[in-house]
Amino acid sequence: MIRDFADLDLDPVLLQSLEEMGFSKPTQIQASAIPVALDGNDVLASAPTGTGKTAAFALPAIQYLLDFPRKKPGPARILILTPTRELAMQVTEQVKSLAKYTRLQIFSITGGVQYQEHADLLAATQDIVVATPGRLMEYIESETFDCRAIEWLILDEADRMLDMGFGPVVERLSAECRWRKQSLLFSATLEGHGVENFSARLLKDPQIVQSDPSRRERKKITQWYYRADDLPHKVELLKHILAEQSQKAIVFIKTRERLAELRGMLEKASIECAWLQGEMPQDRRNNAITRFRDGSVNVLLATDVAARGIDIPDISHVINYDLPRSADVFVHRIGRTARAGKKGTAISLVEAHDQPMMDRICRYQKEEIKERFVDGLRPQHKKPVFKKKKKTKASPAKKTGKKSTKRKK
Ligand code: ADP
Ligand code: MG
Numbered sequence: 445m446i447r448d449f450a451d452l453d454l455d456p457v458l459l460q461s462l463e464e465m466g467f468s469k470p471t472q473i474q475a476s477a478i479p480v481a482l483d484g485n486d487v488l489a490s491a492p493t494g495t496g497k498t499a500a501f502a503l504p505a506i507q508y509l510l511d512f513p514r515k516k517p518g519p520a521r522i523l524i525l526t527p528t529r530e531l532a533m534q535v536t537e538q539v540k541s542l543a544k545y546t547r548l549q550i551f552s553i554t555g556g557v558q559y560q561e562h563a564d565l566l567a568a569t570q571d572i573v574v575a576t577p578g579r580l581m582e583y584i585e586s587e588t589f590d591c592r593a594i595e596w597l598i599l600d601e602a603d604r605m606l607d608m609g610f611g612p613v614v615e616r617l618s619a620e621c622r623w624r625k626q627s628l629l630f631s632a633t634l635e636g637h638g639v640e641n642f643s644a645r646l647l648k649d650p651q652i653v654q655s656d657p658s659r660r661e662r663k664k665i666t667q668w669y670y671r672a673d674d675l676p677h678k679v680e681l682l683k684h685i686l687a688e689q690s691q692k693a694i695v696f697i698k699t700r701e702r703l704a705e706l707r708g709m710l711e712k713a714s715i716e717c718a719w720l721q722g723e724m725p726q727d728r729r730n731n732a733i734t735r736f737r738d739g740s741v742n743v744l745l746a747t748d749v750a751a752r753g754i755d756i757p758d759i760s761h762v763i764n765y766d767l768p769r770s771a772d773v774f775v776h777r778i779g780r781t782a783r784a785g786k787k788g789t790a791i792s793l794v795e796a797h798d799q800p801m802m803d804r805i806c807r808y809q810k811e812e813i814k815e816r817f818v819d820g821l822r823p824q825h826k827k828p829v830f831k832k833k834k835k836t837k838a839s840p841a842k843k844t845g846k847k848s849t850k851r852k853k
Contacts, residue, residue, distance in 0.1 A: 446475040453482060454503060455510050457545035462499075465541055471496035473655040477628075478504050486647040487628040491655035492779045493755065497630045501598045502539045505628075508596065509548055509571055517569040519590040520551075523621060524574045524598040525614060527605040529554040530730055534755060535600060536574045548572060553589070555579045577605070577613045584620055594621040599646070602631040603639050604752060611642060618646050632776075664782040668816045669792040669802065671823040678793050679709050682765060684818050685791055686715055686743055690761035692736075694744045694751065696777050698766035703745050706765065710743070717743035720750035748773055756780070764792040767801045771808035799828045 446452060449462050449470055470478070473491035481487050481504035491497055505522045514521065524539075526532045536552040543550060549568065553575040573580075583589035597618060599605065605614060618627075627650075629643050634654070643650065672678035686693060697703045700721045710717055718732040718741045729750075736744040737756050744756075748768060759781045768774050781788025792813070794802050806812050815827075 446470065446479070452478050452503075454478075454507055457510075458503060458506060458542060461542050461544045464544075467496075467499065471500070471655075473497055473653065474500045474503070476653045476655060477501070480651045480653060481505075481626070481628060482507060484626065486626055486650040487653055488634070488643050488647055488650040489628070489630045489653040490632065490634045491630075492776065493632050494779050494782075495655060497600070498535055498538045499542065501600070501628050501630055502535070502542050505572065505596055505598065506539070506543050506546065506548065510546060514571070519593045520570040520573040521593055522572045522596045522598065523580075523591065523594045523617075524572065524600060525577055525580070525605070525617065526574060526600045527576070527608050527610060529556055529576055530733060531601060531755065532574045532576055539572055539574065543572075550574070553580055553583065577610045577617060581613050581617060584617070591617070591620045592623060594624050596626045596628065597621045597624050597646075598628045598630070600630050602629050602642065603633055606638055606642060607752070611638070614642075615645060664787045665778055665790050666787070667778070667790045667792075667811070667813045669794045669813055670816060670818065670821075671825075671827060672793050672795050673824050674795070677821070677823070678765070678795070679706070681793055681818060681821055682706075682763065683710070683713055683715065684821060685761070685763060686710075689791075690742070690763070690789070692739070692742050692759050693761035693763050694736075694746060694756075694759055694780055695763045695765050696751070696768070697745060697747055698768075700747060702766065703747060707745060710745075715743060716741045717745050719745040720754070721747050722749045724750065748777070751777075751780075758786070760788060762788065762790045764790070767792060767794065767798045767805070771801075771805045774805045775809060796825055796828050 447469065449459055449467070452470065452475075472495065473489060474496050477487055477489045477500040481501070489497070489500065491500075501524070505524075509521060524535060526535055532552050532554045536550060540550050548571040550572045551568075551570050551574070553573060555576060555578060580589060584591060599614065605611070627647050629647060629650070631639050634640060670681050672681055682695070695706075695717075697706060703719060703721055707717065707719055718736045720729060720732050732744070733754055733756065735741050762778045762781045764774070764777065768777060778788075778790035781790060792802065802813065
């Protein structure tokens, strides 16, 4: 049973940087993936967003380089691929922090950077390179990047890479790195997206490491909901939450149209926000994420599709302006707050017709979500009553109690 980073056979220089970063205990995926990777296995790992996958692959990779130091200067030994430039930046930063007390050279290669900057950097000795697939492939084709020395290939957010159509280029990169010793594939999910097929082509006899929507990590999310009578009431509640309760909030909305509508209303109320929606040009997307991340704005409006894969630390509140279509999407959404080791709050706005979904969500996550009220914004309608604490399917309370004697099972 692994409880501490010290149980993981990591170098003291890593333990020191972990301590400085405030990582006191490994997350579940870290505790399971790190030993398996250090034993020399290929790894197929999945864990929900925000559960510390970066360190789960970065720590064994760094440890490997410390265990087998290079004898002479040369090209990169570890290649980490991420689907987007913004993720590459984040991963690079985290790897650099973890490797703070080593002499390892860490670089990133992504689009949007002047060629000359990369050219200089590619001449240098590198240990770890974090790259987006498209740009890296260009460098390989122009022979400015040499991947013959790659010993580990790590794919981060494989599900998202496939969604974004990077499958073929990643497979070509994998072929370029054919002399590697080990491959690690990390993903938020293994279902759908073709991740299993993809991993079968990239990994050799992988050890599969999965971490459930970890209870320990999920527990730190405080949840409640407010009932809303109608749209205007809902908007008032949201404004109240944004003004009085939250520091940094992501607000989930069902559709693009509703997002645009809400945006207008918040603007009128002088609440500044950034937003993400599907089919948004990459630069505007990045711009929105950057503004939210660096705190220029403290509210991010997003649809589920648009919010996929983004990783922003320190989200204090997840607000479900609309409930999602399914309970697992709900769990995914709220997982964006309370990042490993921190606390977070998830607030849902529930209209009468949402009540059955709310019940389903509670059953799914095996946790009751309590109702709260805002003075002056109490709902006018009575809470639709559904049978509590019974396994029977929710059915509206009978006022007359005469006709419907049959209950659905
Ligand atoms: P994922 O890739 O699974 O979405 P990240 O690797 O981005 O998650 O980590 C999410 C957040 O949790 C980051 O802010 C990271 O610094 C923090 N974190 C990771 N591991 C730990 C840990 N063991 N203890 C505390 N915080 C951690
Ligand atoms: Mg990640």
